[in-house]
Amino acid sequence: MSKKIEENPEFLKKVAPIRFLVLDVDGVMTDGKIGYTSAGDECKSFDAKDGVGIKYWIRAGHRAGIITGRSSPAVARRAEELGVGFVAQNAREKLPVFEKMLADAGVSAGETAVMGDDLADIPLIRRAGVGIAVADAVAETKDAALWTTEKTGGNGAVREVIEAILKAQDRWTVILSRYC
Numbered sequence: 001m002s003k004k005i006e007e008n009p010e011f012l013k014k015v016a017p018i019r020f021l022v023l024d025v026d027g028v029m030t031d032g033k034i035g036y037t038s039a040g041d042e043c044k045s046f047d048a049k050d051g052v053g054i055k056y057w058i059r060a061g062h063r064a065g066i067i068t069g070r071s072s073p074a075v076a077r078r079a080e081e082l083g084v085g086f087v088a089q090n091a092r093e094k095l096p097v098f099e100k101m102l103a104d105a106g107v108s109a110g111e112t113a114v115m116g117d118d119l120a121d122i123p124l125i126r127r128a129g130v131g132i133a134v135a136d137a138v139a140e141t142k143d144a145a146l147w148t149t150e151k152t153g154g155n156g157a158v159r160e161v162i163e164a165i166l167k168a169q170d171r172w173t174v175i176l177s178r179y180c
């Protein structure tokens with residue numbers, strides 16, 4: 001089956017109930033490169049359009065979460081400035097953390113979309129209603145996903161997903177009406 005959403009007949013049906021978006025950080029919200037300052041602090045580069053997309057997502061009445069296997073103050077800061085209400089860092093095994101996050105958010109797996117790029121994301125991608133791999137995800141993650149983005153991690157993949165889901169839910173025009 002095609003991994004392009006517009007060619008995927010399952011997409012519209014599965015995307016309709018989605019109201020929670022759970023993101024991996026390295027390789028999804030960033031291009032996966034990890035830098036260090038001379039003081040040893042971790043540096044990450046986030047995409048501005050992804051960030052605005054997350055704000056649109058929340059404005060549309062949805063919620064967002066982050067689950068990452070690493071830990072960095074940059075992630076906490078980015079989550080706070082975007083209004084991402086659920087953040088789990090140092091998640092060595094992601095599935096139990098994901099299940100707890102769903103319980104905390106009061107949403108079901110079927111109401112959740114997950115974006116990932118690597119093997120550790122596969123259990124979440126399989127469990128979620130809509131499992132999504134970024135364009136530069138590893139092959140196994142793409143195989144597990146319902147949908148593979150055109151854009152790569154850290155380069156607009158999150159924005160691509162948010163726009164596609166909000167358009168499919170007929171919520172994008174409300175966002176546009178504020179600007180156009």
Ligand SMILES: [Mg+2]
Pocket residue numbers: 024025026027028116117118
């Ligand atoms: Mg990753």
